[in-house]
Amino acid sequence: MSRLLEALARLGRLMIGGVRHAGAMALFALDLAWVLIPTWSRPRDVAQQVYAAGVLSLVIILVAGGFVGLVLGLQGYNILSTFNASESLGVMVALSLVRELGPVVAALLFAGRAGSAITAEIALMKTTEQLAALEMMAVDPMRRVIGPRFWGALISVPLLAALFSLVGVLGGYLIGVVVLGVDAASYWGQIGEQMAAWEDVGGGALKSVAFGAVIALIAVYEGYTAEPTASGMARATTQTVVLSSLGVLGLDFVMTAFMFGA
Amino acid sequence: MNVQRGIEVVVGLFVLAGIAALMVMALQWSNFGASRVNGYEITARFDNIGGLTTQSPVKLAGLTIGRVESIELDPDTFQAEVHMIIDGKYDSLPTDSFANIYTAGLLGSQYVEISPGGALESLEDGDRITMTQSAIILENIVSKFLFDKAKE
Amino acid sequence: MIELARLRFSRGEQVIFDEVDMRFERGEVTAVLGPSGTGKTTLLRLIGGQVRPKSGVVRVDGTEVSRARRKRLYALRRRMGVLFQNGALFTDLTVGENVAFPLRAHSALDEALIRRIVLFKLEAVGLRSARDKYPAELSGGMARRAALARAMALDPEIMLYDEPFAGQDPVSMGVLLRLIRRLNDALGLTSVVVTHDVNEALSISDRVIVIAGGRVIGQGTPDEVRAQRHREPALAQFLDGAADGPLNATDSAVPLSTDLGLRFDPGVDR
Ligand SMILES: Nc1ncnc2c1ncn2[C@@H]1O[C@H](COP(=O)(O)OP(=O)(O)O)[C@@H](O)[C@H]1O
Ligand SMILES: [Mg+2]
Numbered sequence: 001m002s003r004l005l006e007a008l009a010r011l012g013r014l015m016i017g018g019v020r021h022a023g024a025m026a027l028f029a030l031d032l033a034w035v036l037i038p039t040w041s042r043p044r045d046v047a048q049q050v051y052a053a054g055v056l057s058l059v060i061i062l063v064a065g066g067f068v069g070l071v072l073g074l075q076g077y078n079i080l081s082t083f084n085a086s087e088s089l090g091v092m093v094a095l096s097l098v099r100e101l102g103p104v105v106a107a108l109l110f111a112g113r114a115g116s117a118i119t120a121e122i123a124l125m126k127t128t129e130q131l132a133a134l135e136m137m138a139v140d141p142m143r144r145v146i147g148p149r150f151w152g153a154l155i156s157v158p159l160l161a162a163l164f165s166l167v168g169v170l171g172g173y174l175i176g177v178v179v180l181g182v183d184a185a186s187y188w189g190q191i192g193e194q195m196a197a198w199e200d201v202g203g204g205a206l207k208s209v210a211f212g213a214v215i216a217l218i219a220v221y222e223g224y225t226a227e228p229t230a231s232g233m234a235r236a237t238t239q240t241v242v243l244s245s246l247g248v249l250g251l252d253f254v255m256t257a258f259m260f261g262a
Numbered sequence: 263m264n265v266q267r268g269i270e271v272v273v274g275l276f277v278l279a280g281i282a283a284l285m286v287m288a289l290q291w292s293n294f295g296a297s298r299v300n301g302y303e304i305t306a307r308f309d310n311i312g313g314l315t316t317q318s319p320v321k322l323a324g325l326t327i328g329r330v331e332s333i334e335l336d337p338d339t340f341q342a343e344v345h346m347i348i349d350g351k352y353d354s355l356p357t358d359s360f361a362n363i364y365t366a367g368l369l370g371s372q373y374v375e376i377s378p379g380g381a382l383e384s385l386e387d388g389d390r391i392t393m394t395q396s397a398i399i400l401e402n403i404v405s406k407f408l409f410d411k412a413k414e
Numbered sequence: 415m416i417e418l419a420r421l422r423f424s425r426g427e428q429v430i431f432d433e434v435d436m437r438f439e440r441g442e443v444t445a446v447l448g449p450s451g452t453g454k455t456t457l458l459r460l461i462g463g464q465v466r467p468k469s470g471v472v473r474v475d476g477t478e479v480s481r482a483r484r485k486r487l488y489a490l491r492r493r494m495g496v497l498f499q500n501g502a503l504f505t506d507l508t509v510g511e512n513v514a515f516p517l518r519a520h521s522a523l524d525e526a527l528i529r530r531i532v533l534f535k536l537e538a539v540g541l542r543s544a545r546d547k548y549p550a551e552l553s554g555g556m557a558r559r560a561a562l563a564r565a566m567a568l569d570p571e572i573m574l575y576d577e578p579f580a581g582q583d584p585v586s587m588g589v590l591l592r593l594i595r596r597l598n599d600a601l602g603l604t605s606v607v608v609t610h611d612v613n614e615a616l617s618i619s620d621r622v623i624v625i626a627g628g629r630v631i632g633q634g635t636p637d638e639v640r641a642q643r644h645r646e647p648a649l650a651q652f653l654d655g656a657a658d659g660p661l662n663a664t665d666s667a668v669p670l671s672t673d674l675g676l677r678f679d680p681g682v683d684r
Contacts (some may be wrong), residue, residue, distance in 0.1 A: 044266065139519050
C-alpha cells in the first residue's frame with residue numbers, strides 16, 4: 001500500500017516538475033519574443049551564429065543525408081522489385097525524405113551537434129559571469145547573446161533539412177539508377193508525377209521550421225537557466241539533446257497527423 | 263575583420279544553397295510545373311473511380327498526356343465526373359476514345375488510360391468521353407471469385 | 415553617492431544583510447571589509463540592481479535601484495564600472511576587444527579612436543603588450559587588471575571593485591592601489607572597494623566599512639576604525655587576523671558534535 005502511494009507520489013512529482021519546467025520555458029519564450037526583432041539590429045551577430053550552428057553542421061548533415069538516401073534506395077529497391085514496381089523507387093525515396101526523414105533526421109542531428117553546443121556556450125558564459133558582466137555594462141544578454149543564437153538555429157535547421165533531402169534523393173538515384181539499373185526517366189518521372197510542391201515539399205519545410213524553433217528555444221533556455229557548476233552544465237547539455245529530440249519526434253507526429261493524415 | 267567577412271560570405275552561400283535545394287525540390291522535381299498543363303479540358307463519367315485523385319496522370323499508350331483536374335459527384339446519376347486537362351500537343355484524340363481507370367502495378371497509384379477509337383473527328387475543349395470503364399476494385403474481384411467458387 | 419537604508423537581504427534561510435545602513439560618498443574611496451562569505455559580492459550586486467533586497471532601499475545618485483524599471487537601471491549602469499571578482503572577461507574576445515566592448519556598445523566613436531582609448535586603458539593597468547592575448551592566456555591577476563581596464567573604459571562615475579587585490583604580485587598591487595586612488599581623485603568618482611585584504615584597504619581608502627554576520631561592525635576613517643577595535647571584539651579579530659574569536663561563532667551555532675551525529679547528554683543514564 002505504502003509502496004503504491006510512493007509510486008503515485010513519484011508520478012505526481014514528475015508531472016509537477018514537468019509542468020513547472022514547461023511553464024518556466026513558456027515565460028522565458030515570452031521574454032525572448034520581445035527581443036526577436038531587435039536582435040536584427042545587429043545582423044552580423046546573427047550571421048555569426050548561422051555560421052556556428054548551420055555551416056559547421058553541413059558536413060555531418062550532407063554525409064548523413066547521402067547515406068540515408070543510399071540505404072533508402074537499396075531497401076526500397078528490394079521491396080519494390082518484388083512487386084515489379086521498381087520504377088516507383090524515386091517517389092518512395094523522395095517522399096520519405098521530403099516529408100519525414102529530411103526534417104526529422106536533420107533536426108535530431110542538429111540537436112546533437114549544434115543544440116548542445118549552444119547550451120554549453122551560454123551555460124559557460126553564465127558560469128563565468130560573462131552574462132552578469134554584460135548586464136552590468138547595460139547590454140541586455142537576452143538581446144546580445146540569446147537572440148542571435150535562437151535565430152541562428154531557427155534559420156539553419158530548415159536549410160539543413162532541405163539539403164539533407166536533396167542529397168538523399170541523389171543518393172537514392174546513385175544506388176537505384178546507377179548501380180541497380182532502375183530507369184532514370186522513371187526515377188525522376190515518378191517523383192514528378194506524385195510529389196506535390198506545396199503539400200510535400202512545403203509541408204516538409206514547415207515541419208523543419210517548427211523543429212528549428214523547438215530546438216532553438218530548448219537550447220537557449222537550458223543554457224540560460226543552467227546551474228552555474230560543472231555538473232549543472234553537463235546536465236543542461238544532456239537535457240537539451242533529450243528534450244529537443246523528444247520534442248521533435250512528438251511534434252512530428254502531431255504535424256504529420258494534421259498535414260498528411262487522412 | 264577579414265575573418266568576419268569570410269564568415270559572412272560562407273553564411274550567404276549556405277543560405278542560398280539551402281533555398282536553392284528547396285526550390286529545386288519544389289519547382290523542378292515535383293509536379294509543380296505539371297499542374298499547369300496548357301491544354302484543353304475533357305470530361306468522363308465513371309461508376310467508380312477507386313483511388314483516382316486530382317493530379318493523377320492521364321495516359322495514352324503509357325505516355326502521360328494530361329492530368330486529372332477535378333473530380334465531382336454528379337447528383338443525378340451518382341457517378342463520378344472526372345475533369346481532365348489534356349496537353350494541347352495531343353489535339354487529335356478521336357471522339358469515340360475509351361477511358362479506363364487502371365492501376366500502376368498491383369498496388370500502385372491509379373491513372374486514366376485513354377484508348378483511342380477510330381472516329382475521324384477529334385475531341386475538343388469541353389467534350390465528353392462517353393465510353394468508360396471503372397476502376398477495378400481488388401476487393402470486388404476477390405469477393406466475386408469467392409462467391410462463384412462457393413456456388414459451384 | 416550611494417546609500418543603503420535599512421537593507422535586508424537573505425538567500426533561503428541564510429540572512430545576509432539584516433537592517434544595514436551604509437553611505438558611499440562621491441569623491442571618496444570606500445573600502446568594504448569582511449570575511450569571505452559575508453556578502454560583499456552580494457552588496458555590489460544589490461548596488462548594481464542585479465538582485466533586489468527583501469526590504470529597504472538602495473539609492474544611487476538619487477535613483478532608487480531597488481525599485482527602478484529596467485530602462486532606468488540600464489541608464490544608471492552605463493555610468494557604473496564593475497570589476498567582477500573573477501574578471502568575467504569575454505573568453506571569445508582578445509583583451510583589446512574586451513576593453514573595446516563597452517565603447518562599441520555605448521558610443522559612436524570611430525575605430526581609430528577606440529583603438530587609442532583601449533591602448534590608454536591597457537597602459538594604465540600595465541597590460542598594453544597583452545592586448546592581442548585571449549583571457550585564457552592570462553594569469554588570474556592579469557585577467558583582473560584587464561577586467562579593470564574594461565570596467566573603466568567608458569570613464570564611469572561610479573566604480574565598484576570586487577576583490578581587486580587577490581592574486582596580484584607586489585608590483586602590480588602597487589600599480590593597482592595607485593590606479594584606484596588616482597582614478598577616483600582625478601574624476602571625482604564614487605569608488606567602492608570590496609576586499610578582505612585589511613592592510614591594502616586601510617592604506618588607500620578614505621572611509622572603511624567592516625561587515626560581519628549581516629551587520630556593520632565598524633565604520634569611519636581608517637584611523638577611526640582602528641580605534642573602534644576595543645569596543646567590538648569581532649572587529650579586533652578581523653583586523654588582526656586572529657584564529658580565535660567571535661567571528662567563528664557564526665559557524666558554531668550548531669556544535670560540531672551535533673553535525674558529527676554524536677550525542678552526549680551528561681546526567682542522563684542509559
Ligand atoms: N547564488 C547563490 N545562491 C545561494 N547562496 C548564495 C549565492 N551566492 C552567494 N550565496 C551565499 O551568500 C553568502 C554571501 O556570498 P558573497 O556575497 O559571494 O560573499 P563574499 O563576496 O563576501 O565572499 C555566502 O554565504 C554564499 O554562500
Ligand atoms: Mg565575493
